[in-house]
Amino acid sequence: MSLRPGIADEFPVLTRLVDGKRLVYLDSANTSQKPRQVIEAISNYYETINANVHRGSYRLAVEATAALEGARARVARFINAPSASEIVFTKNSTEAINLIARTWGHTNLGTGDVVVLSEMEHHANIVPWHMLAAEKGIELRWIPVDSQGRLVLDSLDRLLDGASLLAITAMSNVVGTINPIAQLAAAAHEKGALVAVDASQFVPHVATDVQAMGADFLVFTGHKLLGPMGIGVLWGRRDLLDDMPPFLGGGEMILNVTKEGFTTNEVPWKFEAGTPMVAEAVGLAAAIDYLEELGMDEVRAHETRLTAYALRTLTARYPDTIKIHGPSEPAERGGVLSFEFGDVHPHDVAQVLDQAGVCVRAGHHCAKPLMRVLGVPASSRASLYVYNNEADVDALADALEQAADIFSF
Amino acid sequence: MPGLEDLYREVILDHYRSPRNRGELATPPATRAEGFNPLCGDEIVVYIDVDDQGVITDVAIGGQGCSISQSSASMMSAAVKGQSVDDARRLVSAFKAMMSIHEGEIGGDGSGSNDDAPTEAGDKEPVRLGDLEALRGVVKFPVRIKCATLGWNTLTQALDEAAPRV
Numbered sequence: 418m419s420l421r422p423g424i425a426d427e428f429p430v431l432t433r434l435v436d437g438k439r440l441v442y443l444d445s446a447n448t449s450q451k452p453r454q455v456i457e458a459i460s461n462y463y464e465t466i467n468a469n470v471h472r473g474s475y476r477l478a479v480e481a482t483a484a485l486e487g488a489r490a491r492v493a494r495f496i497n498a499p500s501a502s503e504i505v506f507t508k509n510s511t512e513a514i515n516l517i518a519r520t521w522g523h524t525n526l527g528t529g530d531v532v533v534l535s536e537m538e539h540h541a542n543i544v545p546w547h548m549l550a551a552e553k554g555i556e557l558r559w560i561p562v563d564s565q566g567r568l569v570l571d572s573l574d575r576l577l578d579g580a581s582l583l584a585i586t587a588m589s590n591v592v593g594t595i596n597p598i599a600q601l602a603a604a605a606h607e608k609g610a611l612v613a614v615d616a617s618q619f620v621p622h623v624a625t626d627v628q629a630m631g632a633d634f635l636v637f638t639g640h641k642l643l644g645p646m647g648i649g650v651l652w653g654r655r656d657l658l659d660d661m662p663p664f665l666g667g668g669e670m671i672l673n674v675t676k677e678g679f680t681t682n683e684v685p686w687k688f689e690a691g692t693p694m695v696a697e698a699v700g701l702a703a704a705i706d707y708l709e710e711l712g713m714d715e716v717r718a719h720e721t722r723l724t725a726y727a728l729r730t731l732t733a734r735y736p737d738t739i740k741i742h743g744p745s746e747p748a749e750r751g752g753v754l755s756f757e758f759g760d761v762h763p764h765d766v767a768q769v770l771d772q773a774g775v776c777v778r779a780g781h782h783c784a785k786p787l788m789r790v791l792g793v794p795a796s797s798r799a800s801l802y803v804y805n806n807e808a809d810v811d812a813l814a815d816a817l818e819q820a821a822d823i824f825s826f
Numbered sequence: 827m828p829g830l831e832d833l834y835r836e837v838i839l840d841h842y843r844s845p846r847n848r849g850e851l852a853t854p855p856a857t858r859a860e861g862f863n864p865l866c867g868d869e870i871v872v873y874i875d876v877d878d879q880g881v882i883t884d885v886a887i888g889g890q891g892c893s894i895s896q897s898s899a900s901m902m903s904a905a906v907k908g909q910s911v912d913d914a915r916r917l918v919s920a921f922k923a924m925m926s927i928h929e930g931e932i933g934g935d936g937s938g939s940n941d942d943a944p945t946e947a948g949d950k951e952p953v954r955l956g957d958l959e960a961l962r963g964v965v966k967f968p969v970r971i972k973c974a975t976l977g978w979n980t981l982t983q984a985l986d987e988a989a990p991r992v
């Protein structure tokens with residue numbers, strides 16, 4: 418069942434054929450496809466407004482500025498941020514996490530200070546902290562993950578002892594596990610640690626309320642949320658953002674510049690040096706409109722249903738061959754299904770599926786520490802979104818037959 | 827679009843199912859080199875024994891990866907065992923030239939095949955690729971070229987260590 422009749426036709430690229438076959442797009446955890454509404458919002462912006470922002474007094478410039486700031490307010494409402502001034506636009510999640518590490522981390526952390534991560538983090542939420550560790554001598558601690566891809570919380574209090582920050586994903590991009598952020602945040606706050614949430618996989622699929630979560634920072638990336646590439650979001654508590662030094666230097670982020678120095682602009686502009694991505698912000702706001710029109714609760718319900726169908730169908734068709742990683746209970750996970758298919762290497766699985774027009778990702782999914790826990794160097798990953806339905810899952814199941822044939826077992 | 831039969835030729839699948847020279851050699855005397863494909867996590871370990879005459883007396887291959895990286899390394903091990911270091915280097919060049927042959931046509935990601943000179947034609951008789959010809963189809967699948975050349979780049983490292991170029 419589709420989330421809404423004909424929804425896939427609202428995504429122009431999904432109507433394209435590959436060698437005469439229907440395109441079956443199952444790689445939305447990597448990047449999502451864009452509805453016509455988003456594409457048109459972007460081209461409409463360029464066709465009717467386009468001007469640089471915050472620096473012109475003519476009509477177009479005023480409208481462009483309003484478009485950018487309107488998108489900021491739209492994002493704030495979407496994640497229930499108390500104020501639009503707490504929304505910083507970045508290039509993507511990766512840049513947002515680096516911003517936290519380079520500004521908040523650089524200022525507040527020193528030798529022996531502790532940042533707690535989990536073993537299921539994306540490299541984007543690992544490497545910036547490794548870099549800070551190399552520079553500042555901070556200590557990284559890791560919340561372990563079990564073989565089902567769930568956090569092991571037995572030693573949480575001990576790990577958080579003396580910690581300054583818990584930086585953790587809300588949903589795994591490999592196994593789909595949804596983490597209990599509110600509970601983790603409460604535990605971290607009890608120990609005096611702040612909480613930075615990597616919600617790259619969460620915000621596109623589950624209604625998000627940064628205040629209910631109890632987060633201090635939260636990041637996500639526009640392109641996984643039906644929006645364009647090139648825009649991400651950092652939300653941070655206003656008092657924290659106010660105290661943080663700027664990130665990059667240049668225009669837009671200053672109040673005044675002299676030969677002797679500069680003073681910084683207010684938040685959020687303090688963190689947005691140079692000409693911002695206005696069209697992308699407009700596209701992101703259009704994507705949010707689209708999602709809220711569908712209803713985030715309906716989106717989540719659809720994906721939970723479809724995930725359950727996929728788990729059921731794939732294990733029924735290939736009981737002895739397929740091993741799907743992650744929690745077996747659809748309610749505990751998003752629609753991200755990493756799997757092993759017999760001895761067939763994920764690269765070969767993806768290649769054979771491609772021949773049938775089915776797009777999945779193969780590899781370590783930028784989460785090598787997690788792959789190590791799962792005991793595999795790589796996996797194939799099919800991931801679901803609003804435009805997918807049972808027929809896409811069936812196409813995946815059918816196409817896997819050929820992998821079984823070629824690599825005969 | 828090229829079909830899967832261009833990629834998964836019977837010889838390739840045979841080497842994938844029953845890899846030749848699989849294992850390890852004691853180091854020393856053997857030389858060991860490791861290669862990674864950071865994109866997909868494929869990993870190949872090449873061991874070679876080179877005697878005083880500059881002949882590769884033994885080869886072993888370790889690591890894990892997809893059918894293309896594994897079969898290519900397996901065929902490579904069979905092809906260079908018993909060869910002189912110089913002949914092995916010529917074979918590497920010829921193989922990599924084959925992998926880069928259509929780079930212009932396929933456009934995009936001509937990865938993994940642009941760091942070595944093409945076959946040093948002219949001075950020697952052409953290098954015979956034999957079974958390795960089966961891998962020619964890989965060039966039609968640009969993202970897999972890196973898989974096919976992984977073992978060969980790793981062998982080059984091992985050769986350079988065992989018998990530095992003069």
Ligand SMILES: Cc1ncc(COP(=O)(O)O)c(C=O)c1O
Pocket residue numbers: 446447509510511512539541542586588589590615617618638783
């Ligand atoms: C959990 C998670 N964090 C961070 C990222 C990085 O997103 P981006 O590449 O857009 O910065 C991704 C996406 O690949 C992700 O899945």
